[in-house]
Amino acid sequence: MADWRVSPSLALDELVVERLALGESIVHLGFGEVRLPAFEPLVERLVAGAYRTAAGPVAGGPALREAVAGYFARRRVPTGADQIVAGPGSKPLLLALNLVVRGDVIVPKPAWNTYAPQAELAGKKAFRVPIPAQAGGVPDPGALRDTIIAARALGRDPRIVILTLPDDSTGTLASPELVREICVIAEQEDLLIVSDEIHRDVLHDPRTRLTSPAELAPARTVVTTGLSKNLALGGWRIGVARFPDGVWGRRIRDGVIAFASEVWSTVAEPMQRVAEYAFAEPPEIRGRLADSARLHGSIARAVHRIMVDAGAVCRPPVGAFAVYPDFSPVRERLAGRGVTDSASLSRQLLDEHGIGVLAGHLLGDDEDALRFKASTSTLYGDTAELQRQALDSADPARLPHVSDLLTRIGEAFGKVCG
Template sequence: MTTDLLWSPPCPGTGMSPNLRLNEIVTDRRRHGLDTLHLGFGEARLPLVPELEEVLAGAAADTAYAPVAGTPAAREAVAGYFRRRRLPTHPAQVVLAPGSKPLLFAVFTALGGDVYLPAPCWNSYAPQVALSGRAPVPVPIGGTYGGLPDPALLERRIGEDLRRGVRPAAVVVNSPDNPTGTSVPREAMRELCRVARDAGLTLVSDEIYRDLHHEGGDRFASPAELAPERTVVCTGLSKSLAIGGWRIGGARFPAGASGAGLRDRTLAVASEVWSALAAPMQAVAAYAFAEPPAITERLRRSARMHGSVSRACHTICRSHGAAARRPTAGFYVYADFEARRRDLARHGVVDSASLAQQLLDRFGIAVLGGHHLGDDPRRLAFKVATTGFVGETPEEQSAALDAADAAGLPHVRRRLRWLDSALAALTAPPTDWTR
């Protein structure tokens, strides 16, 4: 079964999101009996925290519309979450939504201007900006970390745009980031905040992976600490607590008149698009963002597990000649095989699309090519969502959560070897039989 993944929409927002499309392709392959290693979709794939199920069951009878911004209890819980992370927050600064994804779109719409994006970045930023009627402007990331437009390149691009009469509105920061699985150092974040302040830009900080630092502790620098007057922070529970299907997101807006104005415009979009986060999910948000022991313990175990598996995947990619930043948070590895271009060309691999296609058609491995992430489509790069190694059954997933070193479990090792063998076959130099 061959499925064409080479096509990508000619402009952002004109086709189905590529990660969701790939997820459906994998489902279809499996329905046809094709064994597939799914490394192309950023779903945490872990058992539900039992206490969350109890909270949801207890709130299931609440069928009324909630307030657009969220219930007082849920907004207070989100405010407390941010206060514990060095961000003084009043509940009036908080908005909840059915996932951080619609929140980001509403913020982009409310900002009303072009938006600078790190390149590569999560595949939905550019389409969302385009769908809001503005231009997404990619700016390459730095050399040792992702999630942030290189501050020097950004400053240069802003100058060029202003000379052309273009008035940008915002810059997106995603730390820890998708796709490289790295965090932005404080000094680099500080420099980006300076550039944003000088240009009058709003910072939109997507911090949905913040609680999954592999080494534990709070090693994170939010732009909201460094430029509080101009930073909107978006977060959610999909990644940290593996409840993506429940769609719970939250945003923190700056204090003061300008922040309140942006929040009001965002709420205006929300009121016309999603009305409110479902009432039972408001109860879940109030519980989870308050971070009782059951939640903090799950976060600790998840971070440990993701670190073990991501490091093992990183080692495999590097062993076959890929350039890849060392993952420190979240569950991604971004691998660039430019150094093996000659060997890959023997298999018809000439760009990121054909590389992803070869991995799927020949080896049954689904990855998301870099061309879907704003990278140069000619670059031989792809993203691995390392949760695909963890397991397909609750038993496998629970074992990975419990293990001191999840990468050492037999079922995880088997999937890691699957990728290892495929990359070995694609990158092996030709054998000289004349010697």
Template sequence: MRRTDPEGHGPVRYGPVLPGDGLPVLPELTAVLSAAADRTVQGPVGGGTDLRDAACGYWTRRGLPTAPDRVAAAPGAPALLVALTAALGGDVLVPRPCAAWWAPYARLLGRPAFHVATPAECGGVPDPYALLETVRRVRAEGGDPRLLVLSVADDPTATVAPPEVLHETVEAAAAEGLHLVSDETWRDTVHTPQATMLLSPAEMLPGRVTVVSDLAGALLPTGWPAAVARFPAGDGGEALHARVLDVLTALDARVAEPVAAAAAYALGEPGPVTARRAASVALHARVARAAHSAVVGAGGLARPPQAGRHLYADLGPLRSALAARGVGDAQELEDFLTSRLGTAAPGGHRFGDDLGALRVRLSTGHLLGGDEEGADLLASARPWELPRVQRALISLTSVLDDLRDDAQRREPPR
């Protein structure tokens, strides 16, 4: 198929954004931000006392006791990852696929980013044996792997790493002397928390794990950039924290004071915030299940979604039907589905996957219609049955079913 906008392909600036929740901003958050709108003095690099104290409480409630002098805040998780990568030095290891924003920041600093295959059970965490082999190969070729970035609740695959798989990977990383950055942006969006055990690598290897969380995952709108990092205790964690603050200072990467006030309020998890989060997670879980059924029903492949606001689909089994439409790789699949669905559908190559693989991330937020139209979602007892949500799901199902029917017609007679 002909690409009508060649400039919109490939460069980092055209990469996929963090999936939004498709809901209007929580009024209590708006009130807090508005009340702080007259704060004209810049806050300190790394975050003020209120924000860092709130982050400590947030992590302590999750079994990770934290001191304020081991916390740093920044305007979004990418700034923290840039600072951590610069502070730690060496080469970077990431799973394949991984969040779209991880690898570009290593390359920005002139550091190689090596992708490692994930196990069959989940994404977000490298297979431990593949990790060991990759580390040894990189060192044999003169590289210096020091940093492993992983995610227990993953974007893009929407899976949660089982504790036993995570433990094996953490042990392998520890044996090779790697520092781990655990991106826990989506940990509070697990669809069935009562049936899904989520553990942080910081619980398993407390001295060598820095936890990073972008608050746009579950607490703030995506347009209010704020993220927090939790550093290990001990001298190593103290030195790393200091180096990261140096980098953030050089970048002048400060959280805007009104956003910092809203972030501190959200991290405190008052009733309105937790109620909205629960409603949002339940809504996206329901829509993700419907999207998963559409993909699998059409003959595609996808792990059942367990967290987040997205679904990672493999349409490889429909390759013959897609080829007839001029689709032969992930970029062309992105173009095709974005055009047919009317919403962004980033191909797997955006997440470090093979260009030739016909994989794509589908966002449940886009199926809901967008933030501006989200008020009725909150007012409805069964928001997934609203006409516009049903129309979006029917559109997705129709596109996929057309591909399935075409693929079946193209199968050779038996």
């Protein structure tokens, strides 16, 4: 029997839920769920769609695909509706890509914990390449070249490189120059670029320029995105992929549609109504995205400050809702408390201080590194009312229910590192 394990972030979440049920008090920074209430106009579309019980085309209905094509065109990536395939979340679309496109996969280190297991499920090998100092979500270009050479010397055949723009693990965004360098290598080495842009619409500062590889290497880039993160709809399962125009792109798209036809058939019709509305980006959706991005930025920056004050080096977050501190500057002090690696650091934070984080090695990082991902989107409040307050606040970190949690996190790190 194959040795498949539950995704580490979901496994940690289950553990935390068990401990909470036993009465423990835990601040859960280990789960990338966006704790915000459903946006009412989305609920209205969902309810109105409930009467549509027949299954439509596998790739998604024409109205939805037109709306998604418009979404990409507004982001400097001209797109036809026939280049779009919808799925029940972007996760299954990413798995389909792994199964359709031959060759091994290169992922940044650290990276979202699903990329490598999906490659392995598809019978491939995942090669992890360290991220540059500047930002996560992309492999360091020099290390990428070295890895391709080393992989080929081992008889492997790397053909896909996955980028996360912006990066969910570190909350950072690769610069246009870095993206350009990766595109050049992809052209030279004949790699397909998979650009996971699921956090694109929650860049904290609307002026931040994201350059997609689909702009620079359109013939060899597939973009995936969805509504789980930007509109906090993780449980509704809505994702889309944009395929390159041209023969290769159409072949990959047709393969993904064939896979979908045997696995999920089509995205639930009520969800397609939601997605059609959201991807058209009417003013109220844009307003909601702007409020969400402001909130994510404010709290991610507050947690970043706590980590730096505790002695970590940490890239400042500019998108999504996480920070990725590195506690190596206080390694000796931590060693005195029995913390010597990623696993013991996350264990001590949970067992002794009630702080749940996703240990770096679970994201493919080195086991002896003192790093973890702290998701900050679970700090907005436990009820819809508190979450709404956070969303509406000009300074959410000062709201009592948020600042209490930030204080608790600060005190815990003061004890671990002090």
